[in-house]
Amino acid sequence: MNILLAGGAGYIGSHTAVELLTAGHEVIIVDNYCNSCPEAVRRVEEVAGKHVASYGADVKDKRTMMKIFEENEIDCVIHFAGLKAVGESVDKPIEYYRNNIDTTLTLLECMRESGVKNFVFSSSATVYGEENPIPYVETMKRGSCSNPYGWTKVMMEEILEDASKADSELSVVLLRYFNPIGAHESGRMGEDPQGIPNNLMPYIAQVAVGRRDHLTVYGGDYPTPDGTCRRDYIHVMDLANGHLKAVEYANTHKGVEVFNLGTGTPYSVLEIIHAFEEANQVPIKYEIGERRAGDLPEFWANAQKAERILGWKTKRTLADMCRDTWNWQKNNPQGYKK
Numbered sequence: 001m002n003i004l005l006a007g008g009a010g011y012i013g014s015h016t017a018v019e020l021l022t023a024g025h026e027v028i029i030v031d032n033y034c035n036s037c038p039e040a041v042r043r044v045e046e047v048a049g050k051h052v053a054s055y056g057a058d059v060k061d062k063r064t065m066m067k068i069f070e071e072n073e074i075d076c077v078i079h080f081a082g083l084k085a086v087g088e089s090v091d092k093p094i095e096y097y098r099n100n101i102d103t104t105l106t107l108l109e110c111m112r113e114s115g116v117k118n119f120v121f122s123s124s125a126t127v128y129g130e131e132n133p134i135p136y137v138e139t140m141k142r143g144s145c146s147n148p149y150g151w152t153k154v155m156m157e158e159i160l161e162d163a164s165k166a167d168s169e170l171s172v173v174l175l176r177y178f179n180p181i182g183a184h185e186s187g188r189m190g191e192d193p194q195g196i197p198n199n200l201m202p203y204i205a206q207v208a209v210g211r212r213d214h215l216t217v218y219g220g221d222y223p224t225p226d227g228t229c230r231r232d233y234i235h236v237m238d239l240a241n242g243h244l245k246a247v248e249y250a251n252t253h254k255g256v257e258v259f260n261l262g263t264g265t266p267y268s269v270l271e272i273i274h275a276f277e278e279a280n281q282v283p284i285k286y287e288i289g290e291r292r293a294g295d296l297p298e299f300w301a302n303a304q305k306a307e308r309i310l311g312w313k314t315k316r317t318l319a320d321m322c323r324d325t326w327n328w329q330k331n332n333p334q335g336y337k338k
């Protein structure tokens with residue numbers, strides 16, 4: 001299949017590109033590089049050993065996107081293109097609503113005008129909100145979010161459900177990611193946050209490589225086994241494989257289907273730090289600090305539906321996630337910059 005990856009130069013999109021290319025699909029990447037760089041696409045080509053058609057363009061730009069849809073015979077769209085920093089979304093809600101929702105609407109319009117029927121969407125565990133019990137199951141109602149980023153995901157899921165109700169030929173797969181970490185096994189691709197990392201694993205990796213002095217653990221007094229928050233961390237290549245299965249599923253089904261992509265096992269912040277130290281024999285300096293506003297004590301996935309329907313299951317361990325993160329970071333201390 002020919003698969004258009006909107007936001008395909010980013011962390012999850014680039015790893016998914018490799019997985020799709022390796023499975024024999026063609027990919028077309030569209031990215032405006034607002035949170036990535038063309039070097040990521042070059043690395044995709046290097047690792048997969050294949051050429052990739054890529055466009056430096058804004059997915060909100062309908063005219064340019066229509067040209068891309070006309071130039072390429074597209075079978076499926078995967079929509080990764082979004083702004084994703086939770087804290088920033090509180091300060092810049094208008095930018096987040098504009099970018100995340102507008103990219104989705106533009107893609108849906110281009111698909112309708114070009115007769116493309118398959119859509120896979122990067123959603124998030126954040127849509128379960130603050131009220132649902134854990135582990136999260138797809139049958140639960142979407143909850144209320146504590147920040148505009150989360151609301152954009154809730155709204156986009158609703159938009160996609162309505163679009164699907166109005167077009168019985170449309171196939172929409174909503175993938176709710178839990179906490180993606182890790183990097184491609186080659187050490188040539190990985191997560192490359194701009195500025196100070198917001199997320200735990202890239203922060204640990206930058207402490208390990210000497211770019212940051214120490215990690216602050218946000219809160220040590222949560223009602224969890226060791227007092228630190230617990231999350232469901234998933235290797236980015238397992239997540240990438242979930243997209244491969246989702247694309248194949250979308251091609252043979254109609255309507256909307258939702259899948260959690262997680263491992264079903266939670267780990268605490270302290271467990272992640274110690275797993276990283278053990279897997280890589282590198283010390284991580286940390287101190288326990290204040291809680292971060294908006295953090296839930298713990299959540300993880302019930303991942304049975306993806307296994308039952310997509311035949312997808314995670315294969316990689318927490319030690320793999322730590323080893324691959326470090327392999328990427330130590331070989332690329334400044335990320336994709338030389």
Ligand code: NAD
Pocket residue numbers: 006007008009010011012013030031032033034035036037057058059060079080081082083084099103122123124125177178179180
């Ligand atoms: P990322 O920032 O690395 O990738 C997103 C890509 O989209 C970037 O390359 C960025 O330049 C591009 N982009 C953004 N707006 C664009 C626009 N208007 N036009 C063209 N390109 C645009 O983020 P990621 O971690 O790879 O996340 C991919 C998707 O998955 C996002 O939608 C994110 O919200 C979602 N998600 C991520 C996580 C996570 O923890 N990483 C968890 C759940 C969901």
Ligand code: WQD
Pocket residue numbers: 084086123124125126178179180198199200201203215216217218219228229230231269292295
């Ligand atoms: C993980 C744990 C922190 C940094 C976020 C989004 C979510 C989804 C995934 C997109 C938490 C702790 C972190 C640090 C720390 N993204 N931590 N010190 O918050 O679970 O999820 O990314 O959809 O919507 O909210 O991930 O990596 O930021 O944090 O102690 O410097 O690590 O408190 O318990 P989070 P994270």
